[in-house]
Amino acid sequence: MSNAALGAPLPSGADEPGKALEVAPAIPKKTDISRAWFGDKSFYAIVVACGTSVLVIVGLILYELISRSDLAWKAFGFKFFVGQDWDPVNDHYGALPFVYGTVVSSLLALLLAVPVSMGVAIFITEMCPRRLKTFLSFMTELLAAIPSVIYGLWAIFVLVPLLRENVEPFLIKTLGWTGLFAGQPFGIGMLAAGIILAIMVVPIISSMAREVMTAVPSAQREAVYALGATRWEMIRMGVLRNARAGIVGGVILGLGRALGETMAVTMVIGNRPEISKLTEALFAPAHTMASVIANEFSEATGDLYLSALIEVGLALFVVTVIVNILAQLLVWSVTRGMPARGNG
Amino acid sequence: MGVGITVENLNAWFGKHHALHDVSMIADANKCTAIIGPSGCGKSTFIRCLNRMHEVIPEARATGSVRVGEVDIYNGTSAVQVRRRVGMVFQRPNPFPSMTVFDNVAAGLKLNGIAPGKKELEELVERALRGAALWDEVKDTMKKKSGASLSGGQQQRLCIARTMAVEPEVVLMDEPCSALDPISTGKIEELIFQLKEKFTIVIVTHNMQQAARVAEFTGFFLMGRLIEFDRTEKVFTKPSDKRTEDYITGRFG
Numbered sequence: 173m174s175n176a177a178l179g180a181p182l183p184s185g186a187d188e189p190g191k192a193l194e195v196a197p198a199i200p201k202k203t204d205i206s207r208a209w210f211g212d213k214s215f216y217a218i219v220v221a222c223g224t225s226v227l228v229i230v231g232l233i234l235y236e237l238i239s240r241s242d243l244a245w246k247a248f249g250f251k252f253f254v255g256q257d258w259d260p261v262n263d264h265y266g267a268l269p270f271v272y273g274t275v276v277s278s279l280l281a282l283l284l285a286v287p288v289s290m291g292v293a294i295f296i297t298e299m300c301p302r303r304l305k306t307f308l309s310f311m312t313e314l315l316a317a318i319p320s321v322i323y324g325l326w327a328i329f330v331l332v333p334l335l336r337e338n339v340e341p342f343l344i345k346t347l348g349w350t351g352l353f354a355g356q357p358f359g360i361g362m363l364a365a366g367i368i369l370a371i372m373v374v375p376i377i378s379s380m381a382r383e384v385m386t387a388v389p390s391a392q393r394e395a396v397y398a399l400g401a402t403r404w405e406m407i408r409m410g411v412l413r414n415a416r417a418g419i420v421g422g423v424i425l426g427l428g429r430a431l432g433e434t435m436a437v438t439m440v441i442g443n444r445p446e447i448s449k450l451t452e453a454l455f456a457p458a459h460t461m462a463s464v465i466a467n468e469f470s471e472a473t474g475d476l477y478l479s480a481l482i483e484v485g486l487a488l489f490v491v492t493v494i495v496n497i498l499a500q501l502l503v504w505s506v507t508r509g510m511p512a513r514g515n516g
Numbered sequence: 517m518g519v520g521i522t523v524e525n526l527n528a529w530f531g532k533h534h535a536l537h538d539v540s541m542i543a544d545a546n547k548c549t550a551i552i553g554p555s556g557c558g559k560s561t562f563i564r565c566l567n568r569m570h571e572v573i574p575e576a577r578a579t580g581s582v583r584v585g586e587v588d589i590y591n592g593t594s595a596v597q598v599r600r601r602v603g604m605v606f607q608r609p610n611p612f613p614s615m616t617v618f619d620n621v622a623a624g625l626k627l628n629g630i631a632p633g634k635k636e637l638e639e640l641v642e643r644a645l646r647g648a649a650l651w652d653e654v655k656d657t658m659k660k661k662s663g664a665s666l667s668g669g670q671q672q673r674l675c676i677a678r679t680m681a682v683e684p685e686v687v688l689m690d691e692p693c694s695a696l697d698p699i700s701t702g703k704i705e706e707l708i709f710q711l712k713e714k715f716t717i718v719i720v721t722h723n724m725q726q727a728a729r730v731a732e733f734t735g736f737f738l739m740g741r742l743i744e745f746d747r748t749e750k751v752f753t754k755p756s757d758k759r760t761e762d763y764i765t766g767r768f769g
Binding site: 392401416 | 567569572574596597599600601603604606608610611612613614615623624627628675678679682
């Protein structure tokens with residue numbers, strides 16, 4: 173078998189060593205070696221430079237943020253992050269309302285997006301007919317490609333009026349007794365931001381979840397079925413349980429997106445630097461760290477004002493890092509001691 | 517206690533591919549029935565029809581009648597109920613990697629709502645692990661170690677314990693030793709002798725010596741048809757069909 177396969181190229185191969193021997197001395201040996209040496213070295217240098225540039229960029233950003241926010245840091249110290257008063261007129265700045273806005277809008281987004289994403293992922297991987305599968309996966313991923321300003325526009329012209337005229341009055345009327353749905357139905361505000369963020373985050377979480385769920389071996393599914401499980405029990409025990417580390421990872425990716433999302437949020441959150449009462453938190457306008465930077469940097473004429481904004485940026489940077497570290501720890505705590513996707 | 521299985525005119529398809537043709541046979545209660553035949557002859561498809569696992573594959577379907585005890589599993593009952601009574605051990609060990617050894621065995625019990633009390637659960641798990649000859653090897657670590665951390669042979673016995681724990685009446689084994697070394701294979705074969713006291717066993721195997729060792733009855737499949745079904749010693753010594761003889765003497769397959 174192997175002889176037959178080698179049979180054809182052999183004659184030509186037998187010719188070539190002779191030729192190569194004659195030709196070889198004609199090539200200047202030295203250049204060849206130095207060319208190889210130079211090529212190797214320069215390639216190595218380029219690749220190393222590319223690799224380290226990632227670290228350098230992060231380092232430089234951090235350095236710039238820290239050095240430029242120095243003024244605000246010296247003026248307010250740690251009080252900057254617990255102060256609730258954001259007053260450019262009197263040059264007094266406290267960033268707590270933005271931290272609050274970012275955290276609450278992102279958590280609200282996850283609260284809405286995670287169940288929907290799980291539903292999307294479960295439907296696509298476990299239930300939908302094969303032909304629809306590709307189409308649906310494509311469509312959910314397409315959602316992620318829509319520019320956020322488009323989401324913002326849609327939210328302003330469709331979502332916000334809907335919230336103002338129908339959803340929020342309805343919630344106040346029917347669920348007002350829970351104490352979570354009080355205040356004025358502005359439309360614009362925390363709820364609108366949370367919903368629009370949720371829509372933007374669903375494709376991220378669901379495609380991640382879909383991928384890890386598809387990766388669960390069918391032997392795992394069959395093992396659960398063979399124990400007399402219903403389809404839902406099979407999904408819970410055979411699929412979700414095995415994929416959970418990856419699903420948590422997807423949720424974290426979504427959180428990262430929600431924390432930093434600027435444009436769409438700025439357009440619908442109302443941009444008011446206030447921490448509202450808990451009962452009115454959902455409907456009240458708010459401000460996020462990203463939206464305050466986007467809104468105010470162009471009018472930040474004073475040095476302290478600009479420095480304060482940059483310090484908000486630094487805080488956003490740090491919050492994002494902390495969230496990711498927490499998330500990573502969470503992933504480790506679930507995956508530790510067991511393979512995330514084991515055996516066939 | 518095990519119950520017998522009566523198969524009549526069983527046909528199975530994958531999409532348009534007709535994988536099983538009019539199979540009829542009887543597997544006696546508390547006996548081991550072996551299914552042999554060359555690769556692709558439909559033996560795995562056949563036993564997957566016995567607990568309705570066949571239909572888990574998209575576009576797969578089956579017709580005919582399969583009675584487990586008195587119940588026709590394709591008529592007036594649900595796949596979930598069928599699989600609860602007819603357990604299955606797969607070709608490759610497939611413990612749940614994200615569960616401990618203990619939880620692996622308890623999984624089926626919890627699913628089926630058996631033994632809500634903690635003490636009963638522990639007893640049932642111990643009984644299943646002892647039944648699968650795994651207890652001594654895992655008793656100290658079973659609540660810490662993951663099911664995937666065991667060796668291949670231990671994993672397969674864990675899967676047997678998991679299947680036994682819900683106390684089915686029939687246990688189907690789809691080439692349970694093909695991924696295992698000879699020593700682990702020997703242990704599983706010993707186990708099959710004990711399991712027969714409690715369950716009816718149907719085992720698919722590529723290994724004819726294994727069939728001869730563990731099974732009272734043997735069925736030979738070829739191209740989706742049951743060619744011969746008889747007492748094991750008869751099939752291996754005086755087969756009535758020429759094709760069976762060719763296969764067991766190694767002339768093809």
